[in-house]
């Protein structure tokens with residue numbers, strides 16, 4: 001079991017301090033839901049956790065192993081001199097599922113899932129295909145291995161994207177509003193897959209506006225405001241006895 005921890009993460013984008021010294025500690029097997037208004041920095045935080053975006057400052061540990069961000073950023077342009085092995089390692093060990101699926105349109109579901117294991121992990125095609133079939137079955141898509149994305153519903157495409165993340169056998173899974181782009185009737189099938197993964201004791205960080213899901217599935221919920229976590233607690237306390245008036249207002253407006 002693996003966790004992820006970040007300390008004092010700062011990120012400035014387009015002249016805005018988007019993350020202002022964020023701390024986050026997701027212990028092995030925890031399901032952390034992150035809620036917050038649009039623009040509070042939720043996506044940027046997730047992207048920093050797997051180095052899709054390089055933080056300006058701060059430290060990140062994946063399963064206890066520290067990524068060398070601070071050392072790099074002290075010597076000038078952080079992105080320019082960051083150790084590329086660290087970046088590859090972070091991306092391989094922290095899987096990410098995006099709002100917009102991001103599947104390759106000209107590859108089948110199976111090819112979408114096996115591409116990472118083949119190209120990044122060097123798996124042979126046959127072994128990768130076995131792995132791909134395994135994870136497609138896990139997300140309920142055994143019969144869709146040869147389908148192209150445009151023949152799949154949004155919910156099915158998102159489940160392929162989840163299988164693709166799982167096939168890299170990551171230590172931590174990040175979800176960035178995974179159901180926001182879906183028609184309402186397709187949301188449930190994706191949430192059910194995510195709930196099943198949560199039940200397996202995986203470590204997951206989920207940015208979501210699905211209040212009922214966050215309340216029922218997370219082990220902890222966090223409320224972000226202007227680049228910081230303003231309140232964080234187990235779901236029962238978070239949703240039923242929020243402390244800050246801002247979180248109370250947010251929850252009232254998202255009922």
Ligand SMILES: Nc1ncnc2c1ncn2[C@@H]1O[C@H](COP(=O)(O)OP(=O)(O)OP(=O)(O)O)[C@@H](O)[C@H]1O
Nearest residue numbers: 013014016018036037038039040041042043044045
């Ligand atoms: N590449 C960028 N360049 C400039 N500004 C950016 C960039 N990416 C994000 N921002 C700004 O940073 C702020 C936080 O963005 P972010 O996407 O992290 O917020 P969010 O909480 O995920 O919002 P949402 O719920 O709308 O997705 C926003 O004001 C956004 O406009």
